[in-house]
Structure formats: structure tokens, C-alpha cells
Amino acid sequence: MNQSVIKALKLLDFFSSEQKELTLSELSNKSDMPRPTAYRLLSSLEACGFLSKIKNTDQDVRYRLGLKLLELGGIVAEQLELRNIALPWMQELCEDINEAVHLVVRDGDEAIYIEKVESSHAVRLHTRVGKHSELYIGSGPKLLLAYLPEEEQQAIIEKLSFAKLTENTVDNKETLRQQIQKIREEGYAISRGEQDKDTIGISYPVRDYTRQVVAALSVSGPTTRISREFEEIVRQKTKDTAAYISKELGYSEAGI
Incomplete structure (x- = not known):
């Protein structure tokens, strides 16, 4: 130190x-x-x-x-407000689908999991509040990267070293750029076995009153429980929940 x-x-x-x-x-x-x-x-x-x-x-x-502390305090307060608003909706979503629900935000060149609601299943994913992840691994972090301003996004991509956690982890810049372009086009992110083998993650953007993406709402679970049919249900319910949270944060599709 x-x-x-x-x-x-x-x-x-x-x-x-x-x-x-x-x-x-x-x-x-x-x-x-x-x-x-x-x-x-x-x-x-x-x-x-x-x-x-x-x-x-x-x-x-x-x-x-100094005023820098006020600025940083404001950022912390915003994150606390985000957690407080999101948590009841996350709990409701988890009760509905019985899979882990995460709230992920950007922390510099990484993503950090700031809230989690766990499923009641005996087999669970090894995630925790406070966990950091590279922005190219997993549906939540990758969604946050996809919605960054172009210049900022490319600066982060240029610095990535692409450590491969599983055979499905993206390992080059061009593939990553294609994936984040798809995320922007479809409005959500999905990952299959990128952090842990035989798992799936589905994430939708959470926006605030400025219409900026401030978090990713993610549902994760093993592929043995999330079939293709159930995946569609999870996608729709996660999308709806992200929209409810965004609305409470002041987001309006009509703009400000």
C-alpha cells in the first residue's frame, strides 16, 4: 500500500x-x-x-x-438511490422466475455488481455484491460497454487484454465490436458460458432521467434450468422490470 x-x-x-x-x-x-x-x-x-x-x-x-468530495459524494448517493429503487423490483423478479438477479454498474474500466437477489435453488452461481468484472465478459458488463459513447468505448476496447475464462469468452476486438453492435441493435445482451461454463446471462439497460444507461439489470442461471422456452419468459420479464426501474429513476421514452 x-x-x-x-x-x-x-x-x-x-x-x-x-x-x-x-x-x-x-x-x-x-x-x-x-x-x-x-x-x-x-x-x-x-x-x-x-x-x-x-x-x-x-x-x-x-x-x-473541497468540492471534489461533493462531486464524489453525489455519485455515491446516486448509486445508493439506484440500489434502493431497484431492489424491490429485483426481489419481485427473482420471486417470479427464481433465478439470480443482479444490478451491475460501470466502475472505471470495469463493471461492478452493486446488488444481488439470490434464487432459492441449491445450485447457485458464484457471484457477489462488490464483484468486479472486465467489460467484455458477461451480459451485464458487455451491455454497459455497448452503451458507452463511441470514443470512450473504443478507448476501453483498445486496452483490453482478453483473458479467456471459458471457451465461449470473447478473445479479440473485432468479435467484441460485433457483439456490442448487436446489443445496441437488439436492446439487450445475452451471454452463454462466458464467465462460467453451462450458464446463461440476460441483461437489459436501466436508464435515468437523463436517458443515459446507468446500470444493467441481469438474470443469470445454469442452462439446465433456463431452457430455450423459459429463456423467452426471462427475457420479457427482465425487460419489463428494467423499464419499471428506469421509470422510477425518471426515464421517459418521450425524452426530457
């Missing part, structure tokens, strides 16, 4: 509703850091927008939390 980063971030913990502004001396004393070290770390936090400096006089210079 990078100790300098840890020390810098711990300086942020000294700010509170009671102490909204702190001087270099106060932060140095509270953290037991030499003043030059504290100043260097504070300057880095200021340059990144995590702190702002208020200079009342040459002798009275204080730091307060």
Missing part, C-alpha cells in the same frame, strides 16, 4: 461539522506529522480538489473540504 496516499486521505478525517476549517498547525498536531510533511500532503489534496485553501491573512491560512 502507498503510505503517502493513506496519510493524505487520513488528513480528511480531521474535518467535521464542528471543525469545518483547520490550519496547517492544527492538522500537523492532530496527525502527528511534521509541518513540512503535512503541508506537502495538503498541497496534493488541494491540487486534486479534495481541499480548498482560504487565506484570510498571511498569518491566517485555513483548509476546508
Whole structure:
């Protein structure tokens, strides 16, 4: 671990509703850091927008939390709102089809599973909340990649190393581009044995009031339980559920 980063971030913990502004001396004393070290770390936090400096006089210079934290807090709040809105619908969908339901969002160049409702079957998929996945593997991550702006999408594709998890995992850029083009045309993503052999995943986009895709609603299960006939039922019910969640997030097909 990078100790300098840890020390810098711990300086942020000294700010509170009671102490909204702190001087270099106060932060140095509270953290037991030499003043030059504290100043260097504070300057880095200021340059990144995590702190702002208020200079009342040459002798009275204080730091307060920066707007970058407000921006990041807003992102966290949006994700919490998304989970809170989606969860009841996910539970209803899971009760209806009795297969695992996931909510997947983008996290940088990866996808992360932020919510899961498990089926009652003894045989289950090995997924968990907090799991990260490359954006080219599985129906949910791949759907998120498909709906990114073209320039951003291609930048991510160019960086992929294509580790092959199963014989069905896509292993080259051209095939991936063809697959995400198909996702855009059909409006949903389906994967067969890409992460785990003999499994199927079906995902539909969740949109917010800006009409952007903010998550993928995914249903996953073993192919022994999801037959071709049942697959059509799962597709329609997942599509409908994604639409209900999107509507609660303010999405309207008529636009804004």
C-alpha cells in the first residue's frame, strides 16, 4: 500500500461539522506529522480538489473540504438511490422466475455488481455484491460497454487484454465490436458460458432521467434450468422490470 496516499486521505478525517476549517498547525498536531510533511500532503489534496485553501491573512491560512468530495459524494448517493429503487423490483423478479438477479454498474474500466437477489435453488452461481468484472465478459458488463459513447468505448476496447475464462469468452476486438453492435441493435445482451461454463446471462439497460444507461439489470442461471422456452419468459420479464426501474429513476421514452 502507498503510505503517502493513506496519510493524505487520513488528513480528511480531521474535518467535521464542528471543525469545518483547520490550519496547517492544527492538522500537523492532530496527525502527528511534521509541518513540512503535512503541508506537502495538503498541497496534493488541494491540487486534486479534495481541499480548498482560504487565506484570510498571511498569518491566517485555513483548509476546508473541497468540492471534489461533493462531486464524489453525489455519485455515491446516486448509486445508493439506484440500489434502493431497484431492489424491490429485483426481489419481485427473482420471486417470479427464481433465478439470480443482479444490478451491475460501470466502475472505471470495469463493471461492478452493486446488488444481488439470490434464487432459492441449491445450485447457485458464484457471484457477489462488490464483484468486479472486465467489460467484455458477461451480459451485464458487455451491455454497459455497448452503451458507452463511441470514443470512450473504443478507448476501453483498445486496452483490453482478453483473458479467456471459458471457451465461449470473447478473445479479440473485432468479435467484441460485433457483439456490442448487436446489443445496441437488439436492446439487450445475452451471454452463454462466458464467465462460467453451462450458464446463461440476460441483461437489459436501466436508464435515468437523463436517458443515459446507468446500470444493467441481469438474470443469470445454469442452462439446465433456463431452457430455450423459459429463456423467452426471462427475457420479457427482465425487460419489463428494467423499464419499471428506469421509470422510477425518471426515464421517459418521450425524452426530457
